[in-house]
């Protein structure tokens with residue numbers, strides 16, 4: 001018996017009875033999943049972080065979620081999210097989120113992108129300039145001590 005070639009199917013986001021393409025929002029129950037977003041380059045999603053999953057249909061017929069940080073949801077991701085369900089409330093897991101996160105999702109839904117402050121920012125090391133500024137602060141504080 002030959003297995004159906006699911007992997008060769010291109011139209012994964014259409015409504016042909018498959019669950020593939022379904023989205024889910026949740027707080028990461030572990031820190032094992034890696035983000036598929038391009039912004040953070042595959043960083044682990046920390047436990048408790050809000051993450052957005054897309055159900056993928058694999059060649060063996062199994063369905064697995066691929067996860068990304070909420071902060072790694074680009075406008076394109078939001079666009080696809082909006083195509084997957086009619087309203088934000090219908091996203092799987094939405095009602096289990098905290099009210100403030102539901103609001104966050106609704107806002108992103110309305111604006112077509114996540115809030116600027118939510119966008120993933122790579123943890124960057126302080127630049128040389130910033131380091132110097134901090135150093136100056138210390139010096140200043142010391143200098144403020146009365147000399148006599």
Ligand SMILES: [Zn+2]
Nearest residue numbers: 035040069072
């Ligand atoms: Zn990410």
